[in-house]
Amino acid sequence: MTDDLSGGPRPKGRSARDLERYAGLFASRTRVMKSSAMRDLMALTERPEVISLAGGLPDTSTFPAEDFAAIMAKVAVDSSAAALQYGPTEGLGRVKDVIAHVMAAEGTKVDTGDVLVTTGGQQVIDLVCKTLLDPGDVVVAEAPTYPGAIPSFCAYQADVVQVEMDDDGMRIDVLEETLERLDREGRTPKFIYTIPSFQNPAGVTMSLERRKRLVEIAHARELLVLEDNPYGLLRYEGEPLPTLRTLDGGEFVIYLGTFSKILSAGLRLGWAVAPGPVLQKMNLGKQGADLCSSSLTQYFVAQYFAEGRWEPYLAQLKQLYRRRRDVMLDALAEHFPAEATWTRPQGGLFVWATLPDAIDTTDLLVRALTRNVAFVPGRGAFMDGRGGASMRINFSGVPDDDIREGVRRIGEVVAEQLELFGSISGTRPAGGGKRPQAEQRRDEAGMADVLRLPRRRANG
Incomplete structure (x- = not known):
């Protein structure tokens, strides 16, 4: 198999004409399905010489190999038959107890009966779409939004309406204007999708005032909100804020959590907490998808948390x-x-950077890959082509020296592109120089949360 960046694996030796014979068999939804901007990069960034600032990768090298071996040995001795067997679709009771414990650490109390264990947090997005969306239904999301959610929205043929953000997260005033416009058009969103804490990709955090107002709107309109919260416990500074689920009390917020960022992405274990009727439908959707999430990884998680290892490990990750x-x-x-x-960002895994308008980061990535460095271009976080001058860069998955070198290589390519633009246009675009570090640090000292969220061009 070879890799096709526009659509995944492609059989060797197949011409476009050969593939046309299958065209009539595909479901209509496949015409609007999109590949994730991050997944497209994975094959390229697996090369050892590439410094990848593209993925949302936790540093799993920090997990002690001896602890992994000891936990797996314990599972093998005590629970091998059950760990190798099917489990209940909704998840093992022991794991749901762990989930309630983890959520309590962020100040969110839940009943384990409202929890559905899933195959990673990504499955929650898919199940919510499967449960709620008919073709053409409206989803409201932030602008920019999580690039991995876009393929799910497209697969279920949603009409995604994006609401701009600033340093305090989604602009709720713009959200209200958007909802009123949709009302006039006779369209009611099925849900609002938001990452309120350390947003992916922007890195910003929704303020408490906006969180409260968003929940008020959800209650007034009886509108569901999907709260994606994979990074909430990865706070490095500032005061914790209540989750939307806490403020909502369990009526209209569907909460998405995952062990991927606080333990291991390879476990592929996440969860949803949702109102009872919604959770029941999601459970049915999961039965048709995978019957149940891996019993083996569920037993691993249960044993790991039973030994009280998670909080010291989380503290180590946060420091790193x-x-x-x-x-x-x-x-x-x-x-x-x-x-x-x-x-x-005050936490999470990402920085969102915006360059001078002369730079298109999609083109820039091609050049950056020739220097063996990668990032996620900004257009992958929008449905309408915006974000052309922006990029998402990840700092959690690579060592300090690689971060420095990777950013240096990107900066070098940017400088070359700006110089080329200047030679062609006869003008020097804004942003041709470098910002002194001392000046940048003074800027940061004056900002409690983030630097100015990158500007958005109206035409992309």
Whole structure:
């Protein structure tokens, strides 16, 4: 098999004409299905020489190999038959108890009867779409939004309406205007999708005032909200904020959680907490998808948490990721042009950077890959072609030196592109110089949360 960046694996030796014979067999939804911007990069970034700032990868090398071996040995001795067997679709009771414990650590109390264990957090997005969406139904999402959610929305033929953000997250005033416009058009959204804490890809966090107002709107309109919260426990500074689920009390918020960022992505274990009738339909959808999530990984998680290992490990991760975030911010200040902007996240895994308008990051990525460095172009986070000058860069998955070198290589390619633009146009675009690190640090000291969220061009 070979890799096709526009659509995944492609059989060797197949011509376009050969493939046309199957065209009449495909469901109509396949015409609007899109590949994830991150998944497209995975094959390329597996090359050892590539510094990948593209993935949303936790650093699994920090998990002690001896702990992994000991936990698996314990599962093998005590529960091998059950761990190798099918389990209940809704998940093992022991794991649901763990989930309630993890959510309580963020101040969110849940009844385990409202929990559905899933195959990663991504399955929650898919199940919510499967449960709620008919073709043409409206989903409201942030702009930019999680690039991995876009393929799910497209697969279920949703009409995605994006609401702009600023340093305090989704602009609720714009959301209200959007909902009123949709009312006039006779269209009611099936749900609002938001990542309120350390948003992917923007890195910003929704303020408490906006969280409260969003929940008020959901109650007033009886409108469901899908709260995607994979990073809530990865806070490096600032005061914790209540989840939307806490503020809602369990009526209109569907909560998405995952072990991917606080333990291991390879476990492929996440969960949903939802109102009873919604959860029942999601359970039916999951039965048709995979019967149940892996019993083996569920037993691993249950044993790991039973031994009280998770909080010290989480503290270690937070210390590591905070340092890497600071390394990336310093590298951006040193190597990116003076007019570039980027967010300064209080937690999570990502920085969102916007370059001068002369740069298109989709084209820039092609050039960056020749220097063996990768990032996610900004257009992958929008449905309408915006984000052309922006990029998502990840600081959690690579060592400090690779962060510095990766940002340096991107900055080098940006400088070359700006120089080329200047030679062709006869003008020097804004942002041709570098921002002194001392000036950048002064800017950061004056911002409690993030730097100015990158500007959006109306035409992309």
